[in-house]
Amino acid sequence: MKLFVDTGSIKDIETIAALGILDGVTTNPSLLAKESGDFRQNLKRICEIVQGPVSGEVTATDFAGMLQQGHDIAKIHEHMVVKVPLTRDGIRACKALSGEGIRVNVTLCFSAAQALLAAKAGASFVSPFVGRLDDIATNGMELIREIVDIYDNYEFPTEVLVASCRHPIHVVESARMGADIATCPPAVIDQMFNHPLTTIGLEKFLKDWEKVQAVKA
Ligand code: G3P
Secondary structure, eight states: OEEEEEOOOHHHHHHHHTTTOOOEEEOOHHHHHTSOSOHHHHHHHHHHHOSSOEEEEOOOOSHHHHHHHHHHHHHHOTTEEEEEESSHHHHHHHHHHHHTTOOEEEEEEOSHHHHHHHHHTTOSEEEEBHHHHHHTTSOHHHHHHHHHHHHHHHTOOOEEEEBSOOSHHHHHHHHHHTOSEEEEOHHHHHHHHOOHHHHHHHHHHHHHHHHHHHHHO
């Protein structure tokens, strides 16, 4: 199970990469729009920090525009993965870019039928958005189960990249279902560390140790 961070913040990526548990980064236009500086330079810097796939998304909506932007994104760094939306033109662009050896992440996936199309178009990654499905009272994790089943049935090499993770349970359930990757905002990765019994237990260990040191002194 790989863990990606879903952010355009170089500072946050540096902090999480330093923990030694980061396998990759996903960005989207909304996330990159929050950051200052040139987006290409920012993506290049992210690739240098993270020794793994970094998704950068096209903003064109037509096939030719997606191809042009896809080539541009792929040239930024060898770690770059081109993210395209799950539309007809996006699937066509996925097929073309994948055929050239460029890795593609098909994003905005909300159904198993869409995930099947992404796999058939040669996507390296498919990004089902679990949180946004939960937001409309539809069980996002059920979609992950369906996609993992379908991809297993046919041994599709497309990796299931669980996106729109809103809390650690999304990550744990993804791992239980055999999804390949979960991408989380920095805050969710932070929450994964936290357990009150860890905090209480450590405090007690240190207090007990200090008491003995005081007696020995
Ligand atoms: O990057 C795609 C996805 O992870 C976005 O998540 O929280 O905006 O639904 P969210």
